Amino acid sequence: MIDDIDKKILQAVQRNNLLTSAELSERVGLSPTSVQRRLHRLRDQKIIEKDIAVVSTAAVGRPLTMLVSVELARERSDIIDRFKKSIRDCAAVQSAYYVTGETDFVLIVTAKDMEDYENFTRDFFYNNMDIKGFKTTVVMDRIKASFELPLT
Numbered sequence: 001m002i003d004d005i006d007k008k009i010l011q012a013v014q015r016n017n018l019l020t021s022a023e024l025s026e027r028v029g030l031s032p033t034s035v036q037r038r039l040h041r042l043r044d045q046k047i048i049e050k051d052i053a054v055v056s057t058a059a060v061g062r063p064l065t066m067l068v069s070v071e072l073a074r075e076r077s078d079i080i081d082r083f084k085k086s087i088r089d090c091a092a093v094q095s096a097y098y099v100t101g102e103t104d105f106v107l108i109v110t111a112k113d114m115e116d117y118e119n120f121t122r123d124f125f126y127n128n129m130d131i132k133g134f135k136t137t138v139v140m141d142r143i144k145a146s147f148e149l150p151l152t
Contacts, residue, residue, distance in 0.1 A: 002047060005030060007151040009038055010048070014148040017051045054145045062110040064117060065094075065139040069103040070125070073132040080104075083130060092120050103135075 002010070008028040012019055021032035021039075028035065042048045057063055072079055080098070087096045087107065095108040111117035117136075125131050 002042075006038060006042065006047075009035065010042065010149075011151050013039070013048065013051075014146075014151075052147070057110050057142070062112055064111045064113060065142060066107075066109045066111065066117060067137040067139065068107040068109055069135045069137075070105040070107060071102075071132045071134065072104045073130055075104065079130045083128075086124070086128070090124060092124075 005028050009024060012024055012027050019027075021035045024035045024039075025032045030038070039048070057065060070083075072083060083105065084096075084098070087093050087105070092109050092111065093107050094110055097106045098104065099106055109117070109120065111120060121134070121136075125134050
């Protein structure tokens with residue numbers, strides 16, 4: 001269970017996970033040692049799953065981002081599990097969601113350019129007999145990139 005102080009710590013580290021214990025202690029009203037103890041517990045309990053950085057796709061040479069809806073040929077657990085593994089193993093896929101509705105998965109994919117994306121689609125989709133089809137939406141502008149959750 002998390003209390004109000006944990007929520008304050010989580011709110012602060014969601015916005016900036018480089019804050020020192022001293023800076024966090026000032027924000028939440030605890031000693032730096034107590035803040036460290038709570039952070040350690042929050043990580044051990046997987047409440048803080050990962051400490052990540054949001055990297056500029058353009059700065060690393062992958063300026064294109066696509067939202068890709070994927071429909072599997074059949075919905076069997078072995079096919080779903082196999083596709084989930086292929087997603088996890090693919091560096092070009094930034095995020096992926098197994099969803100309900102007209103499609104089975106929604107992926108966020110980055111690419112250097114359209115030729116790079118076309119090569120990705122050939123390797124990842126067209127060479128996979130479990131894929132019935134996919135639809136691509138090209139992102140024109142990334143407005144927000146965050147995993148921040150409201151904690152109020």
